[in-house]
Amino acid sequence: MRLNLRFGLDLDGYRPAAADDCHGQVSLGPLGMLSQLETRLGLSVQQPAIMRRLTGYLQLLRQCDNGSRFYSASLQIDPLALAHSLLDWRDRWIEAGWDGTADADSAPRLRDLAEVEQALRQSGQVPPGPADRLAAIAERLEMTSLSLDVVLVDPLTEFPQLWQRVLQQLGARQELPEENFCLARPDTDLGRLQRALRDKGSFTPAHDGSLLLLTAPDEGLLARALSRIQRSDLPATSCCAEALATQVVSEQSLATIDQTLWLEDNPLTGASDASAWRPPLQVLPLALSLFWQPLDPRRLLEFLAHPICPVPAPARYRLADVVAQAPGLGGAAWRKAISELEENLQQQAKDRLAATAAIKNLRQRLADWLDLPRFDPATGAPPQRLAEHCARLARWMSQRAQLENVSPGLRTLLLAAASQAREAQQGLDDLALGQSCITRVQLDRLLEEVTAAGTPVPESRAELGAIPSLRAPGAAIANQQRLLWWDFIEPWLPQRLPWSHQELTDLARQGARLQSPRQQYESLLRRWQRPILAASDQLVLLRPLRQRGEEVRLHPLGNLLQSLCGDRQIPTIDLSAELAENEISTTTPLRLHLQLEPQTPRPLPGLRRWWQLDQPQWLTRRETESFSSLQALLFSPYQWVLNYKARLRTSGLNDLATGSRLKGNLFHHLIEALLTDPQFDWLQATDQQIGQATRQCFERLLAEEAATFLQPGQRREKQSLADTAMRSVCQLIQQLRAAQVRHVEIEKPVQGRFSGGDLAGAIDLLVTNADGDEAVIDLKWGGSRYRATELRANRALQLALYAWLRRQQQRWPAQAFFILEEGCLLAHNAHYFPRARVCPPLEDNATTAGLWQQFEAAYQWRRAQLDAGQIEVTVTGTLPDEQSKTPEKALTIPETSDRFNDYACLTGWEEQA
Incomplete structure (x- = not known):
């Protein structure tokens, strides 16, 4: 029995819509036919990886390079891209019939690549590609024959030259399916269009629903329409209500269709885009x-x-x-x-x-x-x-x-x-x-x-009852009642050949006959028309206006169809306009009547100043508080609850530390490394020694903790940071020397108790002078104006907290902020730090002890609210009320505190948000 092979340019992966009796019949495209012939001729070889061919050809290019080749300069700049391009040229030439040689008077590029080709054939260094495998089949068929009945569904002349040779050796005969299609009734729009295409005439659409162009802003809405059409799940008044055998054809991906089918619990087509990002x-x-x-x-x-x-x-x-x-x-x-x-x-x-x-x-x-x-x-x-x-x-x-x-x-x-x-x-x-x-x-x-090739989703498989699909318009080789053309947008179009007229002439002398862009386009146009002729009852073209956020053009075939309509337009339904009951943007009285489930709008929760928790026992005191937690409890109680009680926290892996946080941490560690280095005596070091030690330590820490500033494009930022580091370290050491500091402790752990329980923290710099007096220095990256305002208003709560934990015999240690970005030290007075920028309190009787008492009163007030289940949401857009007022002798609380808020999405939304 002779095997009957239907062979076409677009039949790779072809599956018929109906499981007819196909015993002894196979439909194959170029890749399938290549594998079939190799198997029958005993030529099967393991398909090589693309990279092996690429690197092998690159070695040959280098071997043949004498410095004056047309590719010599490119070989030095981007060798792999060059090898990719030239190997593609070579494969296209071989498939077009090139014998691998060039005449002495041939174009220089052809002569150069001919020498590379001779080296390739002598060395066997490049594994065979599809064109080489096809050439081997042609040579074997010169010596043997196969018992095959090959039927071409595309004209022989549209195949590459080497394929034409093989097909002639196989005795292939041509049977174009469009010549045998049963056309639609002549009194329908589809029938009129089919005959206009066949006779190269024109037609006037009567809007009977047999020809339809569906448009939508995106593929999602079109996929829903396709799903309902395929399932005949439309009202009787719909132009697509009739139950017809349906098939989808597309040159694009069907993955969006499967997403919609999955949402609607329908059988999947198994389509999945290959992705390199699995x-x-x-x-x-x-x-x-x-x-x-x-x-x-x-x-x-x-x-x-x-x-x-x-x-x-x-x-x-x-x-x-x-x-x-x-x-x-x-x-x-x-x-x-x-x-x-x-x-x-x-x-x-x-x-x-x-x-x-x-x-x-x-x-x-x-x-x-x-x-x-x-x-x-x-x-x-x-x-x-x-x-x-x-x-x-x-x-x-x-x-x-x-x-x-x-x-x-x-x-x-x-x-x-x-x-x-x-x-x-x-x-x-x-x-x-x-x-x-x-x-x-x-x-x-x-x-x-x-x-580059990527991998599809492994679990993606066609399910029983899925809508039949074709991967290319040219694969529509059998009649179908209804054809749905998915993504009716501009596809890949033939490009200009990268060779000159002289080079093409020289290649033709060596047997290579390459199809011109015009010939390729004419072949595409013929195959594009095949689905139109294959539909016997209805043709629906589905066109998204945007794809992946970008506007897309109408398929070139759409322009041809429009030209056949004369002054009239193709019957078009704008789905978004139809759903909005807008008659203006439609060009036909037809309606799809796509019915989507109405969704009741649910407004976002509004802003509220207070949350009331029915079970306040969930808001009990923590065993140990820190300055950060107390700051949240006082000024942003909602953040304290969500962070420390609900334990809702942003992931630390979302992104790298940047900006002031990264710079502040870097300078913290720089100062720590310098002041604790036994090899660096900061008390006696000269300015030159300080600069050298700072520079070396800064470069090391950049690589270890802030490599972001070493990346391309960060040179200016890095230099600015280096200059700031030199200035900041020198200023800090001068301040410490002026204060006669003799001992420095970095990140000094401190703990103690207050009215709310245990309190713990870490002091950035705890220094002791020659008299044994201590001072607390808190390092801040920037914000000198804000910190100065805090000191003048006697609201530097963080310094007060650390001073409380270090106070000895009712003596409070001195306190100061050191602003790293500016290299300045801020303090209430110059008693401890004589060179400090003095920011005296505005009130004469303001003291750290008084600030601490205000804090204790504010804490008790806020704690009582939490014990009652009351949580104040101090965010912008809410207004304080009577409950928001602190007691007379308590620390004043700002009306809002949400400048740094990780929970903005949980605290409510303003109107019209």
């Missing part, structure tokens, strides 16, 4: 990005916070939190976190031997994935080192895929990621044969080639 596929680029100097802390955070990461889960979560707060690697917080992780492993281990093994494994994993050598992106990294890393990642991915608790879908993605890592490894190994270093730009290009 979680396991993201790991390879992230892992390799850590080799570059300076280290990008954002990439490091993404690597550690990624759900698929080779660093053990407890360690990566802890280290990711460190990186988010101190963007860098190797700093004090980083080392402390690793030490804590090792202590936890010791406590969890059964015995000492197990603990040692666990700690060794952790250190090895951190060394393998994080403690990497760093290379200059412009100079490049050794390809062998990067290849080893890819191989290590491939092994880890493969091992992870074999775990029992891994779902089938995740296992598929892990294996795909392992395959990509191996392909990258092979590509890097090949590149190592011709170059000692690969730059970051070249590595990124290689990764683009490896990951």
Whole structure:
């Protein structure tokens, strides 16, 4: 029995709408036919990775480069992009019939690539691509024959030259399906259109519903319409109410349709866009990005916070939190976190031997994935080192895929990621044969080639009863009652050939006959018309006006159809206008009558000044308060409740620390490192020594805790910070020397009690002078005007709190703010710090002790409210009432306190928000 093969340009992946008796019949596109012929001729070969072909061809380009080739300059700038382009040229020429040679008088580019081609055929260095496989089939068919009955559904002349040769060898015959279609009734719009296309005439639409263009602002609404049409779930008055056998055709993705079908609990088509951003596929680029100097802390955070990461889960979560707060690697917080992780492993281990093994494994994993050598992106990294890393990642991915608790879908993605890592490894190994270093730009290009194809969602499969679909208009080779053309928008169109007229003439002499853009467009136009002719009852064109937020054009076929209508327009229904009952923007009396479930608007909760909790026992006192928690309790009780009682907190992994917070932390640690360094005597050091020590410490801390400022584009900011650091450190040391400070304690832990219970905190700088007197210095990045106002109004509560915890025998220590950005020290007076900027209280009798008493009174007042379940919401848009007034001798509370508010979405919304 002879196998009957239907072969067409668009039939790859073809599935008939109905399961007819197809015994002995197969419908194939170019890729399917290629595989079928290879199998029958005994030529089956393992399909090579694209990267192997690319790097192999790049080596040949280098071997043939004498410095005067047309590609010599490009080879030095972007070799992989060059190899990609020229290999594509070469494959297109081979498919067009090129014999691989060039005459002496041929164009220079053709002669150069002909020499590369001869080297390729002699060395066999480049694995065969589809064009090479087709050429091998043509050669084998010269010596043998196959018992196949090949029927072409597209004209032979529209196939590439090499395909024409193979099809002629197979004795293929042409049967265009459009010549045998049963057209719609001639008294319908669809029938008139079909005959106008066939006879190259025109027609006047009568708006009978057989031809329809549906438009909507986006694909979501169109997908709902398609789902209802396919299920015949429309009122009898709808122009698409009739139950007809339906098929979808599209050149675009059907993924949006499946999303809607899933929401409406209908069978899925199994369509899924291939994406390079599936979680396991993201790991390879992230892992390799850590080799570059300076280290990008954002990439490091993404690597550690990624759900698929080779660093053990407890360690990566802890280290990711460190990186988010101190963007860098190797700093004090980083080392402390690793030490804590090792202590936890010791406590969890059964015995000492197990603990040692666990700690060794952790250190090895951190060394393998994080403690990497760093290379200059412009100079490049050794390809062998990067290849080893890819191989290590491939092994880890493969091992992870074999775990029992891994779902089938995740296992598929892990294996795909392992395959990509191996392909990258092979590509890097090949590149190592011709170059000692690969730059970051070249590595990124290689990764683009490896990951470009992406992977579809593994669990995405067609379900029983799903609407039949065609991947291209040219695949509409059988009549169908109703055809729905999804995404009737402008597709890919033929581009101008990148070769000159002389080069095309020279190629033709060597057997290559390339189709011109005009010929390609005419072929596309013929295939575009096929769905129109295949529909026997109704044709519905679905056109979104925007796709992914961008405006899209009407399909070129739509312009042709419009021209056939003459002065009339294609019957069009604007779904958004129809749903809004707006008759103005429709061009037809027809209605789809798409019925969507009405949704009752639910207003956002409004702002309220007070929340009342029926169970106030949930608002009991905390065992230990700090300045931060007390500040929230007094000024923003709602934040205290949501943070410390409800424990609603923003994730520390959302983003890196930036702005004033990052700069303040950096300068805190800079001052701590300098003032506690036993090798640096700040009391005796000269200005030059202070500057040198500051500069060295600053550069080290940038890499460890603030690598954000080392990234491209941050040079000016980094220099500004360096200048500020020099000025700030010098000013602080001068202030300490002027105050005859002899002892400094950094981040001094303090604790004590107050009327509300235990109180704890950490003083930024606790200094002691030659007389033994103490002073509390709080370091602030900026805001000197605000801090000066606090001191003058005697409202510096943070200083008062720390002073309360350090007071000895009723003596309160001196207090001051040091503003890091400006290098100035603010104090109530100059008694302790003679060079301070004095900000005396406006009231003569204002003291720190008095401020503390006001705080205690305010605390008791606010605590009584919480004990009664009353929570004040001090946000902008609310007005204080009688309950908001503090007692006479208590600290005054501002009307609002929401400048820094993580809970803005929970406190209510203003009208018209």
